[in-house]
Amino acid sequence: MxxxxxxxxxxxxxxxxxxxxxxxxxxxxLKFFKTQTMGKPVIMGRKTFQSIGRPLPGRLNIVxxxxxxxxxxxxxxxxxxxxxxxxxxxxxxxxGGDELMIIGGAQIYMxxxxxxxRLYITEVDLEPEADAFFPExxxxxWSEVSREAHAPDGSxxxxxxxxxxxx
Numbered sequence: 001m002x003x004x005x006x007x008x009x010x011x012x013x014x015x016x017x018x019x020x021x022x023x024x025x026x027x028x029x030l031k032f033f034k035t036q037t038m039g040k041p042v043i044m045g046r047k048t049f050q051s052i053g054r055p056l057p058g059r060l061n062i063v064x065x066x067x068x069x070x071x072x073x074x075x076x077x078x079x080x081x082x083x084x085x086x087x088x089x090x091x092x093x094x095x096g097g098d099e100l101m102i103i104g105g106a107q108i109y110m111x112x113x114x115x116x117x118r119l120y121i122t123e124v125d126l127e128p129e130a131d132a133f134f135p136e137x138x139x140x141x142w143s144e145v146s147r148e149a150h151a152p153d154g155s156x157x158x159x160x161x162x163x164x165x166x167x
């Protein structure tokens with residue numbers, strides 16, 4: 001069975017972005033993201049893909065869009081989350097893996113939160129102004145399996161990597 005995982009960095013207010021830009025730059029989080037997603041299919045919405053600006057190397061990039069005219073080199077396009085999940089599951093099988101990653105944005109997280117088996121959350125110790133948020137989760141549905149805290153270091157706010165599995 002393929003594990004459906006969501007990976008996100010969000011503030012204390014669940015903020016994930018404003019004007020299609022992340023409200024912080026945390027090198028440790030970028031490294032964590034790369035480590036967790038490398039070699040796995042990643043599913044994202046068109047706006048998230050455009051904010052990244054290029055396909056993520058070493059991963060099948062699946063972009064969900066309703067815009068029939070949208071074209072992008074080096075990605076697979078899908079018109080729905082359901083179709084994107086089918087593509088990702090085929091890739092997981094081909095690779096002999098067991099996990100696919102949903103990497104945003106807000107609409108895609110909202111559509112997929114009830115399908116998720118695992119959450120990789122970077123909890124950022126900020127409450128930035130935002131126009132995109134991670135959906136609320138029901139605490140009783142999740143069991144925290146690991147937490148790795150990082151203190152602020154001048155240019156970087158405090159944050160913690162939290163991995164939870166669905167109960």
